[in-house]
Amino acid sequence: MSDLTHLTISEARAKLRGKEISAAEITEAYLAAIERANPVLNAYIVVTGDKARDMAKASDAKLAKGEGGALEGIPLGIKDLFATEGIHTQACSHVLDGFKPRYESTVTTNLWADGAVMLGKLNMDEFAMGSSNETSYYGPVINPWRRSRVDTVVMPTTHQGDGGFVSAGGTKTQRSLDNAQLVPGGSSGGSASAVAAFLCAGATATDTGGSIRQPAAFTGTVGIKPTYGRCSRWGVVAFASSLDQAGPIARDVRDAAILLKSMASVDPKDTTSVDRPVPDYEAAIGKPIKGMKVGIPKEYRVDGMPQDIEALWQKGIAWLKDAGAEIVDISLPHTRYALPAYYIVAPAEASSNLARYDGVRYGLRVPGKDIIDMYEKTRAAGFGREVKRRIMIGTYVLSAGYYDAYYLQAQKVRTLIKRDFENVFAAGVDVILTPATPSAAFGIADEDMASDPVKMYLNDIFTVTVNMAGLPGISVPAGLDGKGLPLGLQLIGRPFDEETLFQTAHVIEQAAGKFLPEKWW
Amino acid sequence: MSVDLQTVKRVAHLARIAVSEEDAERMTGELNAILGFVEQLNEVDVAGVEPMTSVTPMEMKKRQDAVTDGNKAADIVANAPATDENFFLVPKVVE
Incomplete structure (x- = not known):
């Protein structure tokens, strides 16, 4: 039974439709795998076994009549940032203590409409603020990969x-x-760990500065952040509204394409949802990339980057060249300013979005001597250190006298970052190839990272530019480092050209092969 | 620019987060590390550059001017820590 969990979504889909396996069987296989592994990996914070069984039963009834949807009977994990009706939704924060929404996010509504089965809610950094999944109120997630x-x-x-x-x-x-436990990356650490450890067939995730792509790179999985506006943000707990996008983490490129097709939609409930039909992303897979122009930005070669990552990047270039792509050197001159600009824009938006957690309408309330005292005590007890840090930065940069110097300056720099990409695409570049992260997965409670918040922030140095410009980006596993840990390459595309990303990522996947962690958990 | 202990306490109050003396001291160092990191933005020449307001050029969608939702008072207060007959309860604010 347990090998049912090793099927990709496309394989499981074929077997379910061919009635070789049932949705109930594959769901039970995942629930059993979660029961065994979760005490060690802590990827799930809530397992919805009864709901999963009910959904699987309904899927089997539909499959029997040949009426199954695109994801009929496929068991998925859902990041705790997505509102799920009647089910724990806390963005892994204490401040949302006991919150069970009376509504369902658009992205999960789309998945259930296509027949997917919910296994439970996945661990994450609190309010998606973190790059290691260590800021969760529910404790860190462990990476199934070890050195x-x-x-x-x-x-x-x-x-x-x-x-x-x-x-x-x-x-x-x-x-x-090695026995040392490693982080799965963040903020979608639970999603990445669960997918890599075969605890779900695929997972939802979100990405504000790299939160899908960095954990995907750290766990040997595929993660795509689509163009801003492609997936509805309705019912997704807001962190930084101009940067947040939902996307999938999956075991291979094809599965990521299948999941994104179901997650994406045009949603009247989100004013930033773009009125464009959702293409059949899977159809792009296998198309030749002959003649495609691939840009290699020189600014992504940073000081102190490990030799393994530079070598991986060169390998990626060679694979695409062998497949007939034209490789061109490009320049994105404002790259180095993306991360500092992000650390003004994102906290500013977060300080405003998180003002709603005041102990009145939902979640935790700590009594105080008056209403202000109640607000302050509630927020002091409810938010973790990293979240407080970002609210404080955001409040400061938006406060009277500092707005122009920080926020306005950062928004102008953001215009320049986007212009860099526009210039390159206007010159005929179809897709940009970069490393996904500046390092492989690091240890739990890494002292360097703990003592300096900026060190942790540097994890997103290659991914954050994409959010600042609203572009699509995919991380695809491309090799292992000298210690046997997975590394990813990132492809960046034109707005709403996710198809080119799937097409090109698949070429890399074919050349690199797949990478699975050795089971120890 | 950097912040001192007093500024940190003032910002914490603006953000409605109670901080102890010890928290405020630790935060002062952390915030200054972040502010030091973002300082490099001042090197960028932004003369004549418009600040970004939207990553994708789009017109704000307007909803139909009609009632499409409602009658959900019980759902809205369902998760509140203290309620009475579909009202949120808070500590007394008017004497």
Whole structure:
């Protein structure tokens, strides 16, 4: 039974439609895998077993009549940022204590309408603020990947009894897994860990500065942040409204395309949802990339970048070239200003969005001597350190006398960052290839990161530009580093040209192969 | 620019977050590290550059001027920590 969890969505879809397996069977297989692994990995914060079984039963009835939707009977995990009716929705924050919305987000509504089965809610950084999933109120998520150590073992000379043989000794190399626990990245750490560890067939995630692509890169999974406006933000707990986008994390490029097609829609309830029909992303997979112009931005070669990542980038360039793409050197001169501009814009929007958590309408309330005291005590107890830090920065940069110096300046720089991309696309570049992250997954409670918030922020250095410009970006696994950890490459496309990303990412996937963690959990 | 302890306490009050003396001291260092990091934006020449207001050029969609939703008072107060007959209850604000 357990190998049912190893099927990709496209494989499971074929077997479900062909009645080789039932939705009930695959759902039970996932629920059993979660029960075994979750105490160790902490990817799920709530498992909705009864609901999953009910949904699977309904799917089997539809499949029997040949009426199944695009995702009929496919078990998914849902990031805790998405409102799910009657089910725990807290953005992994204490301030939303006990919140069970009376409504369903548009993205999850779309998934259920297509027949998907909900397994539960996935862990994440509190309010999606973090790059390691360590800011969650529910504790960190563990990456199913571990470093491996290559030891040279000296073979002893052995004598085996009378008439036995004598082995001559010598050395051999032996690969063994290191015990150190690693982060899965963040903020969609639960989504990435669950997909990589076979605890769901695919997962919803969100990306404000890299929160889909960085965890995907850290776990050997595929993650796409679509163009701003492609997926409805209605019912997704808001962090930074001009940057937030939902997208999937999946085991391969095809599965990511299948999931995005179901998640995306035109939604009258979100005024920033764009009126464009959702294309059949899967149809782009397998199309040749001959003659495609791939831009390589020189500004993404940063100081101190590990040699493994530079080598991976070169490999990616070679694969695309071999497939017939034309490689061109490009310049995106304002790249280095994207991260500092982000750390003004995102906290400013967050400080405003998170003003609603005041102990009046939902969630936690800590009593105070008057209403202001109640607000202050509630928010002090309800928000974690990172969230408070960002609300404080946002409040400061928006406060009287500082607005022009910080916020307005950052929004002007943002215009320049977007212009850099526009210029490159206008010159005929179809897609841009970069590394996804400046490093592989790091350890839980990394001291360097804990002591300096800016060090943690640098994780998003390659991904944040894409959010600032509202473009689509995909992270695809492309290799392992010297310690056996997965690394990803990122492809950045023109607005609403997710098809080119799937098409090109698939070429990389075909060349690189797939990467699975060795099971220890 | 950098912040001092007094500014941090003032901003915390503006943000309605109670902070202890110890919290405020720690936050002063953290906020200054972040403000130091974003300082580099001042190097950028932004003369004549419009601040971004929307990443995708789009016109705000207007909804039909009609009642399409409502009669959900019980749903709206369902998650509130304190309510009475579909009203949110708060500590006394008017003497």
